Amino acid sequence: MNVFMNVHAIRAIYRFEMARMWRTPTQSIAAPVISTSLYFIVFGSAIGSRIAEVEGISYAAFLVPGLIMLSVLTESVSNGSFGIYMPKYSGTIYEVLSAPVSPLEVVIGYVGAAATKSVILGAIILATARVFVDFGIQHPLWALAFLVLISVTFCLFGFIIGIWADGWEKLSMVPMLIVTPLAFLGGSFYSISMLPPLWQKIALLNPVVYLVSGFRWSFYGVSDVNVAVSLGMTLLFMLACLGVIWWMFRTGYKLKA
């Protein structure tokens, strides 16, 4: 065994988690494809025909990055939380706790797999959107970077919720009451500049605004907030999540008696 990293363990956890995704292809692939299609039919076609252009981009095209973000955020949180909540719930967590693995390795395994799913999901939605709308990506590498960074960050956030939750209700509470509303209000469907001045200021308190804005910039080169600020906010949130997880493992919070 490698003295510094238990690579076999990371691989085992990662494989196990990915296998779970392939076992439920309807939930992991078909569901996002269908819901994205519905969004495009309803928002893109029906409403889009009344909104000519947003910041010089057709409304349907404007929607694409926002919709990807919306799905990636919610899926990341739910995947990230489910992965660690399940073994806690079923009792199989004993094996991970008794294994020669460091918290970092556990996180890389679980969050790595959850984030991989989110990135795959983002790609699927992107491909589905291409069927409905014609658009290009100005900075593909930045788009990928944002997608990966945001997936990892929100999977970490989900991981925290998975450890914290001691019931199914709590598990779905945070995604439903916090993440989804923030994502909807985060400029997925509109530009912040379309809001009244006061609401524009309030909107800036919503972290999702920075993510959507940065991601949209990588597509079309336009953004509500400075890209560097977007990137900085994402990294900051990621570090905060890592800090919380580190604390949880160090104290054994809700993991060890």
Add this chain to the structure above:
Amino acid sequence: MHDPGRSAEAQGQPILSIRGLTKTYASGFQALKGIDLTIRRGEIFALLGPNGAGKTTLISIVCGIVTPTSGTVLAGGYDIVRDYRAARSLIGLVPQELATDMFETVWDTVTFSRGLFGKPRDPAYLEKVLRDLSLWDKRGSKIMTLSGGMKRRVMIAKALAHEPEILFLDEPTAGVDVELRRGMWDMMRGLRERGVTIILTTHYIEEAEEMADRVGVINRGEIVLVEDKRTLMRKLGRRQLTLHLQSPLEAIPPALADVPLELAEGGHALVYTFDVQQESTGIAALLRRLNELGIDFKDLQTTESSLEEIFVSLVRSR
């Protein structure tokens, strides 16, 4: 399974050494009160104790599932907190509660366990483990389709997947039928032959009597006895001779005051207690003297106290 790189000195060391271990749960309940316990390399150690004595707590701390309040544990010479990687690689655990993934296949779950404990793939070894546990035919089955006894064997297979040197079995034969239990005993003996140290808890005393080299009794968070099983049986194993009398006695006749006798069954029986290890049991002399005193009996029987009685008396006397 011995690591040839390890010094001969290390081989002679106890495989597990527990010093001053205490555990107070968040509820304020003190489940362990200063446990000192040494487990020898290659032995089968049976940990007995009534429900709630602290057996699972003790095992969980050694395995890293529960955080100790104070004290130290060395596994193979490695501190379980400071050198947790090295210590845990040596340990396999079969927990008391059945907890397995439901949708995984048997093969996938043992492969997962091996990887999790940092070992490279070794299908041949895993095949052997599954065959030994009569699970090879079920390797492709989802775990949820297995019976309870099979699931427990899957958990044993998972614990063995990384070739541990120390195996903890927390009530391995609870809910397992007689035949299977014998099979498990054989498996444990096989493991011991290969040098694996086994620590098992059980409520079936005959299991400890059958399997263990040494027995430890824990009660209310304290180790009340650790003894070689044979010594224990010899030391505490008393035999009793019960004589059913023709006519009841009011009291032990004064002439027999020097003999360890008791009246039972309302004076209808005399119970004579003697040590198995004594050269002469004194039975012949007793019978002669009874005859002289004119005490007739219609029946007699001897009983040997089992580990179970020893255990019950130990736990009760506290």
